[in-house]
Amino acid sequence: MTDLAEPSPRPVINATGVVIHTNLGRAPLSDAALAAADAVGRGYSDLEIDLGTGRRGSRQAHLQSLLRRITGAEAALAVNNNASALLLGLSALAAGREVIVSRGEAVEIGGGFRIPDVLRQSGCTLVDVGTTNRTYVRDYADAMTEQTGAFLKAHASNFKVEGFTAFVGERELVALGESSGVPVLHDVGSGALLPTDRYGLAHEPTPQESIAAGVGLVFFSGDKLLGGPQAGIVVGKRDLVTRLERHPLARAVRIDKMSLASLTATLAHYAMGEAENKVPVWRMISTSAEDVRARADNWRAALATHQVQTGVEPARSAIGGGSLPGETLPSWTLSVDPSPDRSPEAVLSALRDHSTPVIARIADDTVRLDPRTVLPEQDDDVIRAIATVMAR
Structure with a gap:
């Protein structure tokens, strides 16, 4: 007992x-993030009520303006983790269709989580192109059919491919997608909102860069380099985010009130330019x-x-x-x-x-x-x- x-x-x-020690719970939270979670956890909150009208509101409204401001995206959505975010995105936009992925980006991360398995679970068909170390934009173009639902880029966040390599950048892929109406989805993984090369580290792709390149949807984690609670964050074009919000799976993977509160408080550090000092x-x-x-x-x-x-x-x-x-x-x-x-x-x-x-x-x-x-x-x-x- x-x-x-x-x-x-x-x-x-x-x-x-x-x-960021995965076995020890990844990112520790800031004092403000802990206080925000504690405040909504101890009682009731305006989670889904518009205090101005008294009518039902959206829990996503609490962080959308922050994410738009920080990343430059048109719209944003948060769910319970990044795997859920990617599953939701693929299910909402490309179920029953083909998704083209570079062979070098069909990655596996911790716990046996594999991009091909997520595609299969979402009802998509994987079309892998190029080779492990070299993929060109023509590989994507040659693989396109009437059944192509999306291009997916996945950042190789837990391994390096060095030497004789070539990968397609976001802008190239966006240009190809725009010519044929195919959206580009980019899983950047760690959610670095600050430039890592400022600290003597290699450059880590940021959501801001993907949005600036015109990517349709960008997916990233809340509890890695972002330094917040476990969450999956999606930013991108308004029409695509709306399709995710309206998909039935969005209810199954929605973010809880305490994670939402601590994530919002963490994002506020970035919006106020104080993340380096406030985010552990x-x-x-x-x-x-x-x-x-x-x-x-x-x-x-x-x-x-x-x-x-x-x-x-x-x-x-x-x-x-x-x-x-x-x-x-x-x-x-x-x-x-x-x-x-x-x-x-x-x-x-x-x-x-x-x-x-x-x-x-x-x-x-x-x-x-x-x-x-x-x-x-x-x-x-x-x-x-x-x-x-x-x-x-």
């Missing part, structure tokens, strides 16, 4: 250095290696008072979450030296078993903790956990 009374999932401290994911990414080292040095000094031997070592932080594969940030870690009778694996396990579990990693036979992904208010908890574990 004690186990039943304990809340689950439990909060943990992410000291792995992986910013971007605060972690933008933190300099020098600042990370300063925190690691503080941890080391504090643990020395508990007679715990530690070091500070250079490291690399990863973005994670199927975003920016292979891209890392320079960082520093606190290294905890295991005792002769205690392996690094045993220390790692004991940290996970602490009252506030700390998730770390092992490198060079030592336990490593990266301050970059530890929230500042968790520093004392990390120090306490290490001191307790090493005193046993």
